Amino acid sequence: MLSALNLVSQNLNAYLILSGLLFSIGAFGFLARRNAISMLMSIELMLNAVNLAFVAFGAFVSSADPSHAAQASDIALIVMAAAAAEATVGLAIVIAIYRNRKTPLVDEYDAMKR
Amino acid sequence: MTASGLPLITIVTFLPLVGAIAVAFTNGAKPNQARYVALGFALVAWVVSLLMLGGFVTASGTQFRETYQWIPAFGINYSVGADGLSLVLVVLTTTLSWISILASFSPIQNRVKEYMVSFLVLEVGMTGVFVAQDLFLFYIFWEIVLVPMYLIIGIWGGKNRIYATIKFVLYTLVGSLLMLVAILATAFIYQSGHNGSWQNAFDLGSLIAWAQQGHFNGSFGILAFGAFALAFAIKVPMFPFHTWLPDAHVEAPTAGSVILAGVLLKLGGYGFIRFALPLFPEAAHWWAPLIIVLSLIGIIYGAIVALVQPDLKKLVAYSSVSHMGFVTLGIFAFQQQALQGAILQMVNHGLITGALFLLVGVIYERTHDRTIAKMGGLGSATPVYAAALGFFVFASVGLPGLSGFVGEFLTLLGTFAAIPAAAVVATFVMIFSAGYLLWMLQRVAFGELSEFLRGLGDHLTDMKPVEAMTLVPLGALVVVLGLFPGLILGLISGSVNATLAAVGQAAPIALGLWR
């Protein structure tokens, strides 16, 4: 009964749309921002969107395997860890290039072109 | 194997490679070491090829066969063998090789070791092409020839050698790569025809047998033949694809030009006879009219353009385009005499044009200039040189008694029997060839000594013994083959009949007015 009422929060599409939106916003942030770190933040957003999608699938897609939802959560956890690793490496590089170029603005890193 | 049990072909092909390695180990400081080691190996290879010539049983198909498994997964095996045609061209290669090496003793002074290594590797490639009986092996040798020639023109060439050598490599590479696709397609069709087994899918003999049953006819045959023909046409060179030749010749060092004109141009002709014709008989007939027209253009066009060439080497280069036009004309007349004439023409062209380039080299070494306008009156200053130049010019014009005549005339005779109109057009080149060659001879050898030459004073010496040594064997061969062409015609009759049987002497395409 509860489910009948909660049209939105029980509905897989809602979550997926939300995840798609978040992904797009992250992508926009990555494409538009000039500061390396803000680009990093955008990537985190995109990864979160993916996590949301995983959890949504785990939650709402029925599957013979009882531990289906748990699997989704585990995947989400693992993705988080991977994202963390990525963030550390990313920030290390940002700091390194900051030391060389004294500017966090990415569009000034165009010494190598053509 | 031959009676003597020795794998003669492998020896002839790979002896220069051993030589190349030996030269690599000689002392860089003393260039003479490298020169004599290289010359030694080339001479031994020549002797072995003559041995093979001796042991060859005429008109009994491919001999000296050797087959070892190489890449069983694709049914590719190292199979070599030589019939009359291959043997003749192998001997031509070995002969011209040691002559070129001898001729490059004095002109090549810097980095002699690398030069000799490249030259010997080149000889391996050339000999390999003529003896390969496996399509894959043929392709490998075909490409190997490219690399040393690239180096020889590129490093030891003339002023803008880099443009010339890159143009030469790219031109040949495009052609040969398309041929690779054609080879693969042919092998694949054979393989799918033999329920998927790659067993000798690249072996020439079985492919030809398979082609005889008409499996390569139809649009595939035409496309595949087109790819093969393009690769060989570039090498011959045929009319629209010839522009690399003058540049390559002008920029190549003397010995490079000799071997380029003497042997490399024959790869194309040989390729047509050994691979393109027997493998795609129906397509050969389909393409024949176009190729004949191109050859005719090549013959006349080459001769006319040669008339106005300012540079001696360019003139000889365009004369090669004209002479090699006869080869393709003879091949595509699908007629016994024409094909024999074409092969003979290949050999003669090798000897005569090789000699002409040597002569140009001799004069270039003294004057460092090849513009004909500056020459004149060599007859009085260097009589022996002028006599030699005259001898080979008349051999090139096709004077009876010298080998050039027999080849040219047989080709024309055969073509007349098959396509009269083509022969009529082609015969007119006799006038033009006399024109540009005598015009050159007259401007170079006769008349008063030009002030440019007079300026050289005593530097303008007559022929040195070494230079004469390179020309005497060629001259002797030209005379002997002129009087006794039977020596070669006997050898190649087997191959000619086999090829014509494979291609099928279809009714001649009547381009002619009658019949």
Added chain:
Amino acid sequence: MTQPDTIPLLGLGWNDLLFLAFAAVMVVAALAVVLQRDIIRAGGAMIIAFAALAGLYVIAGSPVVAGAQVLVYIGAISVLVLFAIMLTQTKAAPRALVFQTQAVPAAIATAILALLIVASVLTTDWPKQVATQVADARSVATTLFGQFTLPFEVVSVLLLAAVVGGVFLAKRERDRGEAD
């Protein structure tokens, strides 16, 4: 009094209300992260967005992930990002121009992307849907160490590699002389 099943005015279930609230907060925060002029405020907005997302996870029936979300993202990564911001902020850095020259085409591209995703999500008939399957801690743990032992181990190796590399890069070279 027992709370009514549906919210009197809107006729929605409680969960829906909560879902919408969290969704709204998250989207606004995400936009803030992207559009905010000042990078530090952008960092703050990111933290809010992560928090909203944790809430969503709870609604979607996987509290463990929500917890992890709070711990890992808000706790670790955001702090890391803020540290990085501190390290790389200099007066010289121009505040003004936040956006890249190609902001407009980027906006168009991402809009199309969003459209594509939403369109395909709506038109796909996903496998039979069912009410939220709650992934309680017990089942998450058992599967994590049952089926997912290998990924678990590999993630640890991944983190180790990241740390080793990261430390090397970020370390200020003292002993071998200051880099030019």
Added chain:
Amino acid sequence: MTFSDTSAMAPFIAAVLVSAAVILVDLVWPGRKTAALTATFVGLAIVAALTVAVGQSGTTAFGGSYRVDALTTFLDLLFVAIAALTAAFAPDYLGERGLPVAEFNAVLVFAMAGAMLIAGAADLIVLFLGLELMVLPGYLLAGYHKTDGFSTEGAIKYFLLGSFSSAIFLFGIAFMYGMTGTTRIDAVAANLTAVVAGTAPFSPGLGLGLAFLMTGVAFKIAAVPFHYWTPDAYQGSPTPVTGYLSVGPKVGAFAVIIRLFAGALLPMAAQWNIAVMVLAALTMTLGNLVALTQDNVKRTLAYSSIAHTGYMLVGFAAFAAGQIQGLEGLLYYGAAYAFMNLGAFAVIGAIQRKTGVTSNLSTFAGLVRREPALAWLMFLFLLSLTGIPPTAGFFGKFYIITAAVQAGKTDAWLYVLAVLAVLNAAAAAFYYLRIVVYMFMRDPDTETSVAAHGRLVWTGLAVTTVMTIVLGLFPGVLLDAVATAAKAIG
């Protein structure tokens, strides 16, 4: 975590231990190169031995998320070789620039471990993690010369775009997971066969998932139009790393493609093969065309590596069109490409040993006079890259084109690809031979002194030279290994 699981994973575990050991060794003897190097090479030897030992068993581990078959062994051995050669070429270059060798080796071995994981992945998540484990150290290595502006710039670009595409790739996996409900590759394949057979709906979501996966993977192998990072990353990073990047991650990415597309998504081949062919054509052509106009050798070889990706894609397209030879060709080409490219970059690295020596064409002028051995070796590698017999590159191209021609019977477009590949090879000859022209036919402008090269570099060069020639002249050696590997997946 039964014994059989760990034994199956022995090579991976050993790899991780090796890098750990290297770090420890550096702790005990800080800064001593020889110690780190011996640890690395001994470790790699152990890993190789274990791979071969495990290879025979052919089991799966960890509940089916990792499988060991002929393909895994083949790829693992290749990755070990690549790591060993890179480790051999790096010390001279790094030592000159005061960069520690220990961390370099450690990170390098981590990357190799990631690649080995991909080779054996039977689960999408493991595949993703393997990819991450391979790529992250890649970013670090790219930025290894941290005091050099170019190196860090190359790294930041590589990182940002890399993580962007990883996110896209992950989103693709999410969709696949959503559609099929599992992450096991064979289960996904089974599910997709049902979809293709018409029983399950062929929904747009699946299409979108495919697109995201394709983009993510296309980025990693630097297929056009996702190749932008390669020229900058290759030119920026230190030369031994460039050598590694052009080979390690690329072959690893192709391993991802094989496991993912040949494994999981094979039923959908008809749908995505068109995209593969288009990518192949674009990659070959653009790679070669732009390379024509480069005047920096590293940047030229960057575009050339893009072109080679194109040739490998042709092989994969032939496989997708139903020819097993396509996959064999791809694997053979991968191996051949690895050795010749590493060799070429080793030579450039050796020349650039002195700091400040740029990798522009001018530094190659008259090389044959200064360092004849290096020049002739470079000549051999360039010939192999062009595809002139009797080198490995030639037989690789031969294999790929044979497969394409064979597949041409089923899908005529592959004939077109074969011809395009051949024409591209001809165009490629121009810029490869241009380098030879500088080396052989131009006289050196600046008289730079000749730097003596370490024993390690010469052994590495010897290995690559021998492999380039052997794989060209006696391909039989590798052919059956490649055949069994392809059968494992096909």
Added chain:
Amino acid sequence: MPYATLIPLIPLLPILGFAFTALFGRRLMLRHGRTAAEIVPVGIVIAVWVIAMIVVVPALGHQDPFGTAGLDVKLWTWIPAGRLSVDLGFHVDALTAALLIVVTTIGMLVHVYSIGYMAHDKATWRFFAYLNLFMFSMLLLVLANNWLLVFAGWELVGLSSYSLIGFWYHKRSAALAAKKAFIVNRVGDVGFALGIMAIFVNTGTLNIQESLAKLVEQGAHNTVPLTIVALLVFCGAMGKSAQFPLHVWLPDAMEGPTPVSALIHAATMVNAGVYLVARANPLFSSAQDAMVVVAGIGIFTAILAASIAFTQTDIKRVLAFSTLSQLGYMFAALGVGAYTAAIFHLMSHGFFKGLLFLDSGSVIHSVDGEQDMNRMGGLWKKIPITHATMLIGTIAIAGIPPLAGFFSKDEILGEAFKAGFTWVWLIGVVVAVMTAFYMWRLMGKTFYGESRVDPAVAPHVHESAWQMTLPLVLLAIPSIFLGMAVGLPLGNGLLVGWLKPVFEQSEQILARTPVDTLFGLPVDTVLIGISVAAALAGLISGLYLFGWGSRKVKQDTVDAIAGGSGASRFLYRGSLNKWWFDEINDLLFIRIGGAVAAFLWWFDRTIVDGTVNGVGTVVRDAGGGLRQIQTGRVQNYALGIAIGLIVMAGSFLLIVGQPR
């Protein structure tokens, strides 16, 4: 020594002589003087003459080894090319014998003569080497038993004439003339080569006797119609025997030393064409319309050359045009079917034209190289032997009985008239008049009237040495007696008997019914009367204008005739400029040909080469263009990836969209 070994010796000896002199001549001459170098070549030619005579006598008389069909000697198979097998062999029959007489005799005499003429030239060894080469080629041509060998001789003769004309190669005009001769000959050779190919196509063999037999036997259903084959063969003859329009090279060939002109451009080489058509007479007689062409061209060349000879001032050029004219006669004879007459005229012309040329050589030698007749005159007393023999030659060529010229020329005109070719006969008579006139003009300007010789040279004009005068006398004998010896009785003299088997087949084919009476009188007497009258008329008008003994040349009347009406002025100028043929050729081939060649060379460089380079630059520019997208900024790359993703996703959705 059996004939089978004698015959091959005839060509073999001269080639050995050539080889020997070419290799050792130079050293011999420097070390041991001139005679040492000349002994071998001259000796060999004398030996060849002796052998030739031994062979000729039985051959003409059809005695045992030769019989009527002639003797075949095969050395070895030259070209064993499958169906075609060409062997190096010789065939001697009556016709060959006739030619042998002319070639070897005049050859020997010229060799002896050259010793004197070339006495002060420093490279005589080379001269004699080339002469021996020429003898070899001519003998090979005459003796050959298959067409290809004839063609080989053809080309080699061309080569030797090239080297001999251009002997003084440092003289630019000589080198140009040599080149011109060779190339114009080559034009003819092209036709001949095609003819040989046609013969092979028709008959499958190149042996002369067999092929001719088969050609005639197959008649109409030959693959290549006989008319075309005949015309092609005639084309070769035209080139070598300098018939219109390929006659331009002969006058320039006078650049060579006079013995060369005498031997090659009067007696032997130029007759090769006549020999060829005679040898192929069955072919020609079974292709009637080809014969008409031959006659037409022959007689036209005769009158054309005669008209030019009127105004020439260079003594050798007059004789050259006279040769052209006489050759025209011979071809007219062949054209009308009078083969024997043609050969008869060939032999007689060979002797007296050889004589005239050697005389002119002796004259030039005596006036120290002066060849312009305007600077001669009054020499008849100073060089009596030369004058006497030249007088005999002039009378002979004019056709005054009983000298050789009358018999052979009258035979031709008679046969022409009887064969119904009245227009040939008429032109023939006119040419006879002209011949007599310009020959006497030559005599008058050279020997009679007052001396216009250069005063510096005049005092020591002297008679030439014995090596030069002896051959003159020897040549004068046949010029006088040959006609009577071989020509009488008119119509079936000795020569007719000798050559009967060779031309028998043609006579049967042509089957001419002789016209026996004309104006009621027996035809022969009438014709003889007319031709003698013609000769006398020419001679007397010449005598009147150009005088005798010491009478001065009536220069004013000559100018009056020349300058008279506009027509005669045009004729005079036309004749002087050889009817502008040289200019026409120059325009047609040199200018236009050069322009075409230059255009093609430009075409090759820019168009064909241009496209090749064009492709290169297009590809490179494409590379350059694509290179720009690499801007270096991460965002642009990211946007690129995003767009790529969108395109990929879009296309997949499209694919997904279609019902599957």
